[in-house]
Amino acid sequence: xxxxxxxxxxxxxxxxxxxxxxxxxxxxxxxxxxxxxxxxxxxxxxxxxxxxxxxxxxxxxxxxxxxxxxxxxxxxxxxxxxxxxxxxxxxxxxxxxxxxxxxxxxxxxxxxxxxxxxxxxxxxxxxxxxxxxxxxxxxxxxxxxxxxxxxxxxxxxxxxxxxxxxxxxxxxxxxxxxxxxxxxxxxxxxxxxxxxxxxxxxxxxxxxxxxxxxxxxxxxxxxxxxxxxxxxxxxxxxxxxxxxxxxxxxxxxxxxxxxxxxxxxxxxxxxxxxxxxxxxxxxxxxx
Numbered sequence: 001x002x003x004x005x006x007x008x009x010x011x012x013x014x015x016x017x018x019x020x021x022x023x024x025x026x027x028x029x030x031x032x033x034x035x036x037x038x039x040x041x042x043x044x045x046x047x048x049x050x051x052x053x054x055x056x057x058x059x060x061x062x063x064x065x066x067x068x069x070x071x072x073x074x075x076x077x078x079x080x081x082x083x084x085x086x087x088x089x090x091x092x093x094x095x096x097x098x099x100x101x102x103x104x105x106x107x108x109x110x111x112x113x114x115x116x117x118x119x120x121x122x123x124x125x126x127x128x129x130x131x132x133x134x135x136x137x138x139x140x141x142x143x144x145x146x147x148x149x150x151x152x153x154x155x156x157x158x159x160x161x162x163x164x165x166x167x168x169x170x171x172x173x174x175x176x177x178x179x180x181x182x183x184x185x186x187x188x189x190x191x192x193x194x195x196x197x198x199x200x201x202x203x204x205x206x207x208x209x210x211x212x213x214x215x216x217x218x219x220x221x222x223x224x225x226x227x228x229x230x231x232x233x234x235x236x237x238x239x240x241x242x243x244x245x246x247x248x249x250x251x252x253x254x255x256x257x258x259x260x261x262x263x264x265x266x267x268x269x270x271x272x273x274x275x276x277x278x279x280x281x282x283x284x285x286x287x
Contacts, residue, residue: 001203004052005029006037006085007059012099014161015192016056019200028052032059037081047088054203056097057085064103064131065249071130075137082138086145095148095208097199100139102155102187103132107253112186118218118257121153121210129250139210150202151210152195155256156224159192160284165221169228170285173236183222183240187256190214191277193284201268212258215274227275231282 009031020027028050061077089096106126158164222240
């Protein structure tokens with residue numbers, strides 16, 4: 001298998017590059033400086049030069065609040081560029097792996113009762129902010145392209161590379177003696193190392209379609225923060241607060257849990273509990 005990775009500068013892209021390097025997989029990785037996914041000519045040229053069997057698209061506009069003012073730019077990267085990539089894959093018989101988000105759903109409190117194990121892959125999309133809309137438009141473009149694809153949704157993404165909640169909490173703990181963390185947004189983290197392993201398992205068995213990836217459990221950001229500090233044995237006061245304490249331009253979902261029931265039916269896939277994956281991440285950060 002020969003792989004082309006777009007968006008190699010982000011969390012998922014760096015995790016894939018690290019994995020391929022250490023697994024002997026032939027790959028070509030391009031960050032946004034080396035490959036502007038919004039330029040069709042560049043996509044076509046790079047695809048022609050690298051001749052991949054699989055394109056793993058990690059490129060995305062992920063500035064959720066900024067997208068409210070720059071929805072056009074977010075649409076260029078999250079939807080229009082994805083449509084172009086999907087058409088190239090359809091024309092050249094390349095499999096497309098594309099990462100999407102829980103933000104394609106409404107994230108309403110009422111959905112927690114409707115989907116107690118988390119949103120399944122068939123749950124109706126109803127994005128509530130610009131970022132979610134552009135990501136869902138990208139999903140639809142892939143489906144309509146006729147290419148062979150894996151659309152893989154993740155939430156609360158954390159990993160060794162790049163910026164994320166775990167690293168932010170560890171940094172803030174060095175600067176402050178007390179923190180306030182929201183306790184009314186529920187979900188479960190997806191750890192990049194797990195996501196790559198789950199994606200690889202899907203590729204190996206030739207699966208296609210939409211899958212939700214991640215870990216087991218359902219927690220609040222407050223629960224997440226408390227466990228981070230417990231594992232690191234950091235003595236800090238953490239106060240649970242409502243989302244109203246941190247107003248944001250983009251509407252945030254109160255319910256973000258993605259069900260991993262579908263992917264757990266794949267024999268080679270392992271779904272870890274979020275605490276187990278967090279312990280592994282913390283140990284990697286400490287090395």
